Amino acid sequence: METPRSRENSMDRSRESVHVFCRLKPLENETETSIKLLSPTTLTIRSTADKSTKRDVHYIFNHIFTSYSSQKEIFDHVALPLLEGVINGKNGLLFTYGVTGSGKTYTLTGEPNNPGIMPRCIDTLFNTIANFQTQKYVIKSDKMNGFEIQSESDAVEDRFRETRTNKISKTNRRAMGDCKSYYTNDGSRLTNLNENSLYCVFISYIEIYNNIVFDLLDESTSTRPESKILREDSQKNMYVNGSVELEVKSAAEAYELFFKGQKRKRMAYTALNAESSRSHSIFNIRIVQIEQVAQNSHGQAAVPENNIMRVGQLSLVDLAGSERCSRTQTTGLRLKEASIINNSLMTLRICLETLRENQQTGNNKLVPYRDSRLTLLFKNYFEGGGQVRMVVCINPSLRDYEENLQVLKFAEMTKDVKVINPEPRTPYNIRRAKTKTPGVTRTPATMKRSRPASFLLPKLPIFTTDANKSVKRFLDETSNLLKVLNLRKEKSLGFNSIVREKENHFRKRLVDINQQMLVSQSEAQSIKALLKKEKRKNYNLETKLADVEANQKDLEMQISNFEEVIKKQQLKIDEKDMKINQNLLEKEKTKQKQALKAERIAQELEAKHRQQRAHLQAEMDAQDMKLKKVKELLDSEVPMSPLQIPGSMATIDFDAPMTTKRESPPAQSEGVINESTSHRRNMIRTPLRHRRSRSTGDVWLEHNSIKPVPLGTVLQPSMKKRKSVSKLKKADDVTNPKQTKYCLITQEQDDEGELETKVYKGDILPTCGGGAQVVFNDVERLRQESPTGTPTSGYRQ
Numbered sequence: 001m002e003t004p005r006s007r008e009n010s011m012d013r014s015r016e017s018v019h020v021f022c023r024l025k026p027l028e029n030e031t032e033t034s035i036k037l038l039s040p041t042t043l044t045i046r047s048t049a050d051k052s053t054k055r056d057v058h059y060i061f062n063h064i065f066t067s068y069s070s071q072k073e074i075f076d077h078v079a080l081p082l083l084e085g086v087i088n089g090k091n092g093l094l095f096t097y098g099v100t101g102s103g104k105t106y107t108l109t110g111e112p113n114n115p116g117i118m119p120r121c122i123d124t125l126f127n128t129i130a131n132f133q134t135q136k137y138v139i140k141s142d143k144m145n146g147f148e149i150q151s152e153s154d155a156v157e158d159r160f161r162e163t164r165t166n167k168i169s170k171t172n173r174r175a176m177g178d179c180k181s182y183y184t185n186d187g188s189r190l191t192n193l194n195e196n197s198l199y200c201v202f203i204s205y206i207e208i209y210n211n212i213v214f215d216l217l218d219e220s221t222s223t224r225p226e227s228k229i230l231r232e233d234s235q236k237n238m239y240v241n242g243s244v245e246l247e248v249k250s251a252a253e254a255y256e257l258f259f260k261g262q263k264r265k266r267m268a269y270t271a272l273n274a275e276s277s278r279s280h281s282i283f284n285i286r287i288v289q290i291e292q293v294a295q296n297s298h299g300q301a302a303v304p305e306n307n308i309m310r311v312g313q314l315s316l317v318d319l320a321g322s323e324r325c326s327r328t329q330t331t332g333l334r335l336k337e338a339s340i341i342n343n344s345l346m347t348l349r350i351c352l353e354t355l356r357e358n359q360q361t362g363n364n365k366l367v368p369y370r371d372s373r374l375t376l377l378f379k380n381y382f383e384g385g386g387q388v389r390m391v392v393c394i395n396p397s398l399r400d401y402e403e404n405l406q407v408l409k410f411a412e413m414t415k416d417v418k419v420i421n422p423e424p425r426t427p428y429n430i431r432r433a434k435t436k437t438p439g440v441t442r443t444p445a446t447m448k449r450s451r452p453a454s455f456l457l458p459k460l461p462i463f464t465t466d467a468n469k470s471v472k473r474f475l476d477e478t479s480n481l482l483k484v485l486n487l488r489k490e491k492s493l494g495f496n497s498i499v500r501e502k503e504n505h506f507r508k509r510l511v512d513i514n515q516q517m518l519v520s521q522s523e524a525q526s527i528k529a530l531l532k533k534e535k536r537k538n539y540n541l542e543t544k545l546a547d548v549e550a551n552q553k554d555l556e557m558q559i560s561n562f563e564e565v566i567k568k569q570q571l572k573i574d575e576k577d578m579k580i581n582q583n584l585l586e587k588e589k590t591k592q593k594q595a596l597k598a599e600r601i602a603q604e605l606e607a608k609h610r611q612q613r614a615h616l617q618a619e620m621d622a623q624d625m626k627l628k629k630v631k632e633l634l635d636s637e638v639p640m641s642p643l644q645i646p647g648s649m650a651t652i653d654f655d656a657p658m659t660t661k662r663e664s665p666p667a668q669s670e671g672v673i674n675e676s677t678s679h680r681r682n683m684i685r686t687p688l689r690h691r692r693s694r695s696t697g698d699v700w701l702e703h704n705s706i707k708p709v710p711l712g713t714v715l716q717p718s719m720k721k722r723k724s725v726s727k728l729k730k731a732d733d734v735t736n737p738k739q740t741k742y743c744l745i746t747q748e749q750d751d752e753g754e755l756e757t758k759v760y761k762g763d764i765l766p767t768c769g770g771g772a773q774v775v776f777n778d779v780e781r782l783r784q785e786s787p788t789g790t791p792t793s794g795y796r797q
């Protein structure tokens with residue numbers, strides 16, 4: 001029974017880790033190195049600044065190539081096993097990774113007379129398949145990442161066309177230098193070649209610059225190369241749609257294509273390296289293997305009808321430098337380039353990390369291959385479509401310490417990623433390309449005209465050459481045979497003319513069909529042109545769509561951020577609203593409480609007020625009663641002592657008793673009087689006393705109701721200290737304790753012109769409420785009579 005562990009083991013066996021190699025660049029001064037080699041597979045990195053005693057981190061590789069390692073050593077170790085797989089229909093991906101100037105291009109391309117991995121691959125390949133190549137143009141690309149076989153006549157036609165155009169391109173080749181001598185061939189070859197197969201080699205050269213794919217071999221546009229899109233073929237392999245893929249029959253032809261591409265490749269200046277390449281370049285070698293080779297009638301190797309083919313692809317990738325922008329002092333366009341380079345390398349890193357995580361945890365997280373063209377193009381390799389090798393190039397100088405640390409970490413992580421052990425890709429039946437010229441057979445076999453079938457002709461008589469036969473019988477049989485033969489000849493001629501007629505008819509039909517086909521071809525071409533236009537439009541729209549999608553993502557992010565902020569603000573507003581409502585409720589409550597309280601107080605006051613009023617009314621009634629009694633008393637006539645007036649002078653007897661003629665007290669004067677009235681209930685009952693108006697220490701408060709006529713009399717009320725009521729300004733002036741006396745003076749004139757002055761006198765007494773009251777206790781009447789007038793009574797009352 002299969003247990004989970006055994007399943008895991010079998011899965012592990014079918015998986016292969018990404019092989020990661022390290023190559024150290026030679027230093028001018030070997031003492032200034034940050035790398036310490038511990039074994040052929042282990043190294044450690046340290047900066048001089050880092051003096052801490054913490055343990056060094058060890059980085060393990062499949063193999064470490066020192067600065068003394070030769071280009072051949074690296075090729076043998078890294079690329080040769082890949083090439084062996086590729087020649088048997090497997091795919092292989094080899095990429096160099098490292099900081100700018102660390103030796104990536106040197107490792108991959110090399111130098112004249114010291115070739116790197118790419119030229120060695122080409123040489124080894126052609127050294128191996130030299131005698132096992134198909135004739136050129138027998139196999140051609142179907143433009144959809146597949147291959148198809150051409151008729152021999154079409155292949156011959158294409159070869160002829162090439163020899164014509166090659167005459168022109170010779171000048172080109174001279175201009176490029178002799179490619180053959182550029183790289184020295186060390187004669188190495190592979191040993192695992194299937195000698196029953198035929199091979200042909202195709203080259204394509206792609207560049208990814210600023211995350212846009214360009215075809216470095218596309219010569220259709222001389223100025224600006226057209227950007228290409230990535231597509232998936234029928235076998236789920238990613239490929240560059242519409243890229244030029246050319247068949248090469250020798251290493252020299254392959255180099256020629258490489259140099260053509262190099263010429264177009266963008267090279268840009270950075271502060272670190274004047275030759276620094278700012279793009280990822282991908283050199284693809286595809287080997288098509290055709291099994292079961294047969295021979296044609298001329299003894300040449302030919303491809304039988306029902307054959308199968310295998311295609312192996314080797315992608316050699318020179319990644320752009322992974323340096324930091326600040327380090328290279330990049331600005332402007334260079335900065336944009338650097339950020340896009342770093343983005344695509346970061347995506348590569350994220351893809352590998354996600355793959356490793358999925359493999360280690362059994363998760364099925366989405367690997368973001370689509371985030372960058374670089375990772376999308378190599379998606380198949382990481383998903384089991386081929387072997388993967390990485391060469392990490394390190395410049396061990398102390399200056400590169402920080403960058404190298406990042407590179408080593410990336411390498412460490414990549415080493416743990418496993419790709420499914422690739423099987424040779426499923427071979428597929430060869431598709432036959434449509435022949436270009438109708439009526440021409442695909443194979444060189446010549447057609448022989450067939451004879452009419454013998455059963456349609458008269459039967460031949462039996463003719464024997466017997467020696468015993470008589471001469472006559474012999475002659476008869478011979479003439480009979482001749483007759484039959486003539487008949488057969490006639491019939492044969494008849495058949496032949498019918499066949500010829502039919503042939504002519506058939507040819508005519510063929511010509512018609514051919515013409516129709518030409519029309520269809522021209523139509524197809526115009527449709528193709530239209531399609532191309534549409535594709536270009538489509539591509540532009542796709543790129544626009546991608547931009548719009550990216551913008552939309554940004555906007556969505558911004559919207560969600562804003563929404564979050566709005567939510568928070570809304571919450572705050574709601575909280576504040578709640579507080580305000582609570583406050584309002586509390587205010588309302590206190591208002592209601594206060595209103596209730598005020599009502600209660602008002603009611604209490606009203607009740608008190610009513611009580612007081614009733615009380616006052618009662619008191620006033622009592623007062624009125626008393627006043628009435630006083631009035632009654634006053635009204636009772638009391639005769640006053642007669643006034644002795646010697647001459648014209650009136651004499652006032654101050655010792656006269658008070659009970660002389662008394663009049664009811666005058667209406668209470670304003671101010672003081674009012675106050676005393678309002679406090680009637682507080683009035684102090686003082687016994688009526690007789691007071692002399694001549695008391696000297698008292699201050700009199702004099703109240704003249706009118707401006708009196710000057711009396712000029714001898715007798716006058718004696719008031720030494722007096723103060724007029726009109727001079728009082730404040731309430732306090734009334735209650736002044738020094739003011740103890742009050743007098744109200746009135747004057748009247750009778751019909752005879754006699755003047756009578758009345759002086760109502762009283763004491764000012766303080767009340768309990770802090771006010772003052774006047775108690776009238778005396779009235780003086782001063783009358784002046786003319787001596788010439790009718791004598792009346794001149795007296796003082």
Ligand SMILES: Nc1ncnc2c1ncn2[C@@H]1O[C@H](COP(=O)(O)OP(=O)(O)OP(=O)(O)O)[C@@H](O)[C@H]1O
Binds near residue numbers: 026099276319
């Ligand atoms: N192992 C080596 N032995 C000798 N010379 C080397 C080695 N590695 C690199 N160099 C030299 O260092 C220089 C820079 O190398 P190279 O151009 O390969 O760097 P690079 O990493 O490809 O840079 P970029 O990222 O800019 O393309 C070249 O002149 C090359 O000859």
